Amino acid sequence: FTLNLLCVGKNGIGKTTLINSLFNENFDMKDNNGIIPEKPLDLATEDENGNDIDEGLHSNVKIETMTRTIEENGVRLRLTIVDTPGFGDAIDNSNAWEPIVKEINSRYDQYLDAENKINRNLNDDNRIHACLYFIEPTAHWLKPIDLEFCSMIHEKCNLIPVIAKSDILTDEEILIFKERINKQFLERNIQTFKPPVYRLDDKETIDVATKLYESLPYAVVGSNDFVKDPSNPEHTIRGREYPWGIIEVENENHSDFMLLRDLLIEQYLEELHERTNNVLYEHYRSEKLVN
Amino acid sequence: FTLNLLCVGKNGIGKTTLINSLFNENFDMKDNNGIIPEKPLDLATEDENGNDIDEGLHSNVKIETMTRTIEENGVRLRLTIVDTPGFGDAIDNSNAWEPIVKEINSRYDQYLDAENKINRNLNDDNRIHACLYFIEPTAHWLKPIDLEFCSMIHEKCNLIPVIAKSDILTDEEILIFKERINKQFLERNIQTFKPPVYRLDDKETIDVATKLYESLPYAVVGSNDFVKDPSNPEHTIRGREYPWGIIEVENENHSDFMLLRDLLIEQYLEELHERTNNVLYEHYRSEKLVN
Numbered sequence: 223f224t225l226n227l228l229c230v231g232k233n234g235i236g237k238t239t240l241i242n243s244l245f246n247e248n249f250d251m252k253d254n255n256g257i258i259p260e261k262p263l264d265l266a267t268e269d270e271n272g273n274d275i276d277e278g279l280h281s282n283v284k285i286e287t288m289t290r291t292i293e294e295n296g297v298r299l300r301l302t303i304v305d306t307p308g309f310g311d312a313i314d315n316s317n318a319w320e321p322i323v324k325e326i327n328s329r330y331d332q333y334l335d336a337e338n339k340i341n342r343n344l345n346d347d348n349r350i351h352a353c354l355y356f357i358e359p360t361a362h363w364l365k366p367i368d369l370e371f372c373s374m375i376h377e378k379c380n381l382i383p384v385i386a387k388s389d390i391l392t393d394e395e396i397l398i399f400k401e402r403i404n405k406q407f408l409e410r411n412i413q414t415f416k417p418p419v420y421r422l423d424d425k426e427t428i429d430v431a432t433k434l435y436e437s438l439p440y441a442v443v444g445s446n447d448f449v450k451d452p453s454n455p456e457h458t459i460r461g462r463e464y465p466w467g468i469i470e471v472e473n474e475n476h477s478d479f480m481l482l483r484d485l486l487i488e489q490y491l492e493e494l495h496e497r498t499n500n501v502l503y504e505h506y507r508s509e510k511l512v513n
Numbered sequence: 514f515t516l517n518l519l520c521v522g523k524n525g526i527g528k529t530t531l532i533n534s535l536f537n538e539n540f541d542m543k544d545n546n547g548i549i550p551e552k553p554l555d556l557a558t559e560d561e562n563g564n565d566i567d568e569g570l571h572s573n574v575k576i577e578t579m580t581r582t583i584e585e586n587g588v589r590l591r592l593t594i595v596d597t598p599g600f601g602d603a604i605d606n607s608n609a610w611e612p613i614v615k616e617i618n619s620r621y622d623q624y625l626d627a628e629n630k631i632n633r634n635l636n637d638d639n640r641i642h643a644c645l646y647f648i649e650p651t652a653h654w655l656k657p658i659d660l661e662f663c664s665m666i667h668e669k670c671n672l673i674p675v676i677a678k679s680d681i682l683t684d685e686e687i688l689i690f691k692e693r694i695n696k697q698f699l700e701r702n703i704q705t706f707k708p709p710v711y712r713l714d715d716k717e718t719i720d721v722a723t724k725l726y727e728s729l730p731y732a733v734v735g736s737n738d739f740v741k742d743p744s745n746p747e748h749t750i751r752g753r754e755y756p757w758g759i760i761e762v763e764n765e766n767h768s769d770f771m772l773l774r775d776l777l778i779e780q781y782l783e784e785l786h787e788r789t790n791n792v793l794y795e796h797y798r799s800e801k802l803v804n
């Protein structure tokens with residue numbers, strides 16, 4: 223199994239932490255050496271003046287790729303994270319989407335070339351299977367940069383929007399925010415990934431698929447820390463510890479983290495592949511033939 | 514007693530909520546009619562596209578003033594909030610500080626003119642007694658806009674920096690963030706308000722003053738909501754309710770909110786007046802005479 227996951231969002235929004243929480247890994251999406259820095263706050267991308275090292279007047283988006291083979295429940299997964307540092311961090315962020323769309327296209331082109339070879343080896347599928355788009359938890363509306371990016375990307379790869387650091391919002395604020403986001407998506411015909419439902423599925427499967435789709439965007443929480451499990455003090459679990467309580471990353475009542483893990487890894491990995499191959503890649507290929 | 518309080522920070526950073534929590538009021542710093550909107554999320558300053566109504570390429574900072582007489586523990590306080598919508602919200606935020614410094618200066622000029630009149634009435638003191646500067650809880654470093662503003666303002670009025678929505682950070686992250694902020698302030702000689710210590714003060718008073726100063730910037734939390742008091746279910750208290758616990762605004766273990774209230778209202782209101790009059794205003798006046 224392979225999963226090529228594109229992650230897009232501002233510096234410090236929690237991408238590294240979420241990826242590490244999802245896959246129980248320690249990617250370091252700051253300097254690509256795969257080790258979580260001792261102090262998660264010790265970020266290499268900023269200098270002492272609070273200036274992002276890449277931050278300038280104009281957008282400067284990098285594409286950084288990390289691949290690792292991980293084992294989940296006895297299943298081996300070749301996981302590639304495509305990170306996009308610099309997105310949304312500049313003073314002028316116009317066209318921040320361009321380098322990212324270019325990257326998706328170049329991976330489609332790679333596959334296209336491979337398909338056209340005589341002794342083709344299609345095991346090396348480097349196409350992007352899903353894009354995790356990180357939304358800031360302002361609870362207001364999506365910003366122009368969010369809407370611009372999502373409309374440029376949703377016909378190119380499976381879009382899975384998440385509300386980052388959602389622990390800052392109460393359940394009520396999350397509901398209102400999700401309503402607004404989905405309203406804005408609808409108005410612009412922005413399609414998020416929809417777990418397909420098959421005619422012979424049983425009721426339970428349909429219910430799961432429906433719930434996964436209707437809960438978008440996922441209000442997620444991630445953590446690099448392990449804290450005492452409140453319900454099992456011998457145990458430690460991923461969480462964030464506060465004077466008023468412990469946020470448990472894998473607790474379904476605390477956030478939509480488990481829904482995201484379900485969608486991305488447990489239940490719909492194959493569907494993500496299929497839609498990429500049968501719908502999005504085909505769309506790209508036919509557009510290319512026309513032009 | 515009067516308190517003229519300048520509030521500076523990005524839209525949605527929590528200024529309205531904090532002011533209402535501090536003074537048990539319901540200012541609406543969005544449209545100046547003093548009523549909390551039914552849905553605190555129903556902000557008038559953004560349209561459906563997530564565009565701040567004032568947001569454009571260039572900075573567009575407004576100065577909005579609200580005055581109210583409130584009663585705290587039998588003491589009447591004439592409270593004036595000077596809000597600065599638009600600060601930090603544009604795509605290009607250079608010189609966002611200018612309209613704000615102009616406002617402080619014009620209030621000093623007002624007082625100067627009044628002093629020079631024959632039948633002067635100095636009861637109308639409209640000078641700014643303190644500036645609450647709201648820092649985003651990124652846990653990284655202060656941004657260029659933060660440093661620029663604080664260095665332009667600290668010699669003009671008493672600077673009290675706060676870390677907004679600090680509930681997003683663990684205690685450990687708050688400590689690290691405060692260290693970095695104070696380091697950056699030190700490097701630039703930015704002075705924050707320091708509760709004065711007098712020769713005849715008793716140990717307890719000195720300890721309080723020291724603690725108040727050393728805890729800057731205050732990591733605060735505010736709330737418009739009232740929730741069941743966990744330690745007294747008959748009671749309601751200001752708080753934010755989550756599946757994992759309740760953040761109590763007035764709980765000293767949950768944030769530095771009570772320290773801020775102490776500094777601003779309970780203990781050092783007179784000192785804020787005195788420093789404004791004896792140090793900052795004098796500084797302004799002598800600069801003006803020189804020029």
Ligand SMILES: Nc1nc2c(ncn2[C@@H]2O[C@H](COP(=O)(O)OP(=O)(O)O)[C@@H](O)[C@H]2O)c(=O)[nH]1
Nearest residue numbers: 232233234235236237238239387442443444681
């Ligand atoms: N409150 C809260 N903080 C988070 C969460 N995820 C990450 N953080 C913190 O946010 C900071 C930046 O996270 P990081 O993953 O490095 O962001 P990245 O730059 O997008 O990769 C770190 O201090 C994390 O501990 C979350 O879900 N909730």
Ligand SMILES: Nc1nc2c(ncn2[C@@H]2O[C@H](COP(=O)(O)OP(=O)(O)O)[C@@H](O)[C@H]2O)c(=O)[nH]1
Nearest residue numbers: 390523524525526527528529530678733734735
């Ligand atoms: N998590 C958290 N949210 C807050 C806090 N203070 C305010 N908010 C929320 O942030 C949003 C904007 O707050 P508001 O006071 O209107 O911001 P303003 O635009 O700066 O006046 C509202 O939804 C508040 O409920 C806080 O201390 N912690």
